[in-house]
Amino acid sequence: MINFEEELKRYQPMPEVNQAEEAIYNNDLRDISDIITQVTEEIKQVNASQANQYAGRMRR
Amino acid sequence: MATKRPVLCPNCGAQIRKNGYCSGCHMPMQVLRKAYNTSDYYYNVGYDKASARDLSGAIESLNMSLRYNKKNVMARNLIGLIYYEMGEIVMALSHWVLSVNYQTTNNLASHYLKELRQDPTQLDNVDQIAKKYNMALGYAQSDDYDLAIIQLKSTLSANPHFVKGYLLLSLIYIQRDNYEKARTTLRRVLKIDKANPVAIHYLHEMGSTDENIIQMRNESVEDDGLFEDDYTEEIAVSEEQAKNNGGSIGSQLIKAITDHYKENTVKMGAFGEVRFARYSGLYVIVGLVLGILLLFFVIVPSQKKKLKKENEQLTKEYSEELAVKNASITELKSEIDSLNAQIDNLLNMEVGTDNPMPDYSDIKSGMSDEDLQNMISNE
Numbered sequence: 284m285i286n287f288e289e290e291l292k293r294y295q296p297m298p299e300v301n302q303a304e305e306a307i308y309n310n311d312l313r314d315i316s317d318i319i320t321q322v323t324e325e326i327k328q329v330n331a332s333q334a335n336q337y338a339g340r341m342r343r
Numbered sequence: 344m345a346t347k348r349p350v351l352c353p354n355c356g357a358q359i360r361k362n363g364y365c366s367g368c369h370m371p372m373q374v375l376r377k378a379y380n381t382s383d384y385y386y387n388v389g390y391d392k393a394s395a396r397d398l399s400g401a402i403e404s405l406n407m408s409l410r411y412n413k414k415n416v417m418a419r420n421l422i423g424l425i426y427y428e429m430g431e432i433v434m435a436l437s438h439w440v441l442s443v444n445y446q447t448t449n450n451l452a453s454h455y456l457k458e459l460r461q462d463p464t465q466l467d468n469v470d471q472i473a474k475k476y477n478m479a480l481g482y483a484q485s486d487d488y489d490l491a492i493i494q495l496k497s498t499l500s501a502n503p504h505f506v507k508g509y510l511l512l513s514l515i516y517i518q519r520d521n522y523e524k525a526r527t528t529l530r531r532v533l534k535i536d537k538a539n540p541v542a543i544h545y546l547h548e549m550g551s552t553d554e555n556i557i558q559m560r561n562e563s564v565e566d567d568g569l570f571e572d573d574y575t576e577e578i579a580v581s582e583e584q585a586k587n588n589g590g591s592i593g594s595q596l597i598k599a600i601t602d603h604y605k606e607n608t609v610k611m612g613a614f615g616e617v618r619f620a621r622y623s624g625l626y627v628i629v630g631l632v633l634g635i636l637l638l639f640f641v642i643v644p645s646q647k648k649k650l651k652k653e654n655e656q657l658t659k660e661y662s663e664e665l666a667v668k669n670a671s672i673t674e675l676k677s678e679i680d681s682l683n684a685q686i687d688n689l690l691n692m693e694v695g696t697d698n699p700m701p702d703y704s705d706i707k708s709g710m711s712d713e714d715l716q717n718m719i720s721n722e
Contacts, residue, residue, distance in 0.1 A: 285548045287518045293541075294480055294511055297473040298433045300466055306437040314413040315378035316354045319370055 353379065382412035389421060398425050398506075398536040414445045420452045427455075429536065430505030432469040472498050476508055488515050496570055506532055510541050522549050527567045530559045 298306045350359040354375060357367025364371055389404035402425055408418040423438035436459065439452035447453075459465060479494035495512040499505055509532045516525035526549065532542040537560055546556055 285514070285517055285545065287514065290514055291480075291483060294483075294507070294514075296477040296480060297431065297507065299473045299477075300433060300470040303433050303436055303440075306433055307440050310434075310437045311441055312409060312413060314382075314409065315411055316368075316370060316375060317413075319374065320368065323369055 378411045379415075382408045382410075382415045382418065384408075385411065386415060386418040386421070389418065393421060393425055396536065397538040398429055399539050401425055413441075416442050416446045416450060416452070419445070420450070420455070423452065423455065428504060429507070430472070430502045431507065432459075432466075433473065468501055472502050472505065472508075475501075476505070476511075479508075479511065483511065483515055488519055491515055500570060503531075504535055506535055506539065509535075510539075510545075513542070513545055517545060517549065524569070525549065526551070526559075527564075527569050530562060530567070531564050531569065533560045534564050 350372075351357065352359055352365035352367060352370060352372070352375075354370050355365060355368040357365050359372055360366050363373055385404045385408035389401045389408060392398075392401035392404055402422060405418045405422040405425070408415055409422070412418075419438050419442035423435040423442065425435075426432070426438065427435035436456070439455050442452035443450055443456065475494045475498045479491045479498065482488070482491035482494065492512065492515060495508050495515070498508045499512070502508075509528050513525045513528040513532070516522070516528060525545065529542045529546055532539050533556070536542070543556060546559075551559070
């Protein structure tokens with residue numbers, strides 16, 4: 284049987300025309316290229332920090 | 344000798360190195376190409392579903408397509424079109440704006456946006472529909488079902504393709520145990536979106552089988568009485584019950600009331616289609632005539648009355664002033680008469696005596712009146 288209260292929670296208010304900008308930002312989702320870019324950046328940062336640590340050890 | 348054209352990265356436009364990585368964004372081209380192919384595959388699936396009027400399924404596939412390639416302009420345009428068809432114009436707008444942002448030239452979305460921009464009343468209507476739907480949702484959450492139904496019916500008469508509105512309306516009808524109306528509402532949803540999962544879920548919960556649902560899709564939704572007044576329908580139901588009970592006088596009474604309502608009920612759908620712009624010239628003329636009548640019958644008489652009152656006040660003031668002046672003139676005239684009488688007396692006295700009046704002509708000027716009076720009395 285349908286639980287009215289539970290079902291009603293699934294309905295969200297509709298964006299009005301003055302909230303279109305917000306809707307545009309929400310719809311601009313991340314795709315594969317964004318994920319690859321992010322992963323590449325993270326790898327670069329990890330490599331850079333490891334290189335710094337290695338250089339520090341070498342100085343000692 | 345023909346030179347080999349450099350392969351450019353579809354992500355950033357930079358040249359691809361020989362190792363298969365982009366020189367600009369360092370993307371592995373193999374992965375990117377696979378992602379783009381998958382995106383196109385989901386776009387095709389979405390397109391097929393949209394062609395078969397499975398709009399919910401199409402949205403799902405197109406969203407998947409955009410997950411693989413958010414710059415897939417065709418997928419963006421199609422998802423926008425589907426949202427537009429389902430009455431969610433703001434969502435459609437947002438997808439088309441993004442599409443134009445990714446590809447400015449030779450883009451269908453720019454045509455859609457131009458169409459929307461050319462008709463500002465449509466955007467106003469969209470805003471009103473969103474507001475009314477949100478109000479209806481608020482009413483439903485606070486158990487004001489009648490108000491929610493009124494708002495939703497108004498929304499749906501303005502946009503008969505608004506799927507979300509139909510779904511909420513059907514949910515409210517189910518809550519009020521009006522399953523027939525709920526089915527009618529859901530039938531309209533299935534006409535727009537053949538495999539809407541929420542509509543199918545509600546129908547299954549109400550006991551409809553898959554065969555019933557397939558049959559419902561083929562039934563006509565015109566004149567299904569969804570927008571007719573619920574009160575009229577309740578009376579019709581009562582009439583039917585009375586007939587079944589064999590009531591004679593009661594049933595006649597109910598029939599009379601029903602007939603009266605049928606004659607006087609304004610259908611909401613029909614009301615929404617009236618074009619008021621057609622009569623704008625007539626409205627202006629009627630407004631002018633009313634304005635002129637107001638001027639002649641209300642404003643002009645009141646002004647006349649005011650002026651008349653002011654005139655009367657002035658007349659009164661001037662006549663009072665005139666009376667005062669006349670009184671002073673009369674007083675001065677009597678004074679002149681008495682002085683003339685005194686002069687005559689004095690002249691008579693002078694004629695009657697031997698001793699003439701002393702001559703004061705040699706008296707030097709500069710004497711005061713008192714001195715002169717004393718002198719006269721001494722004489």
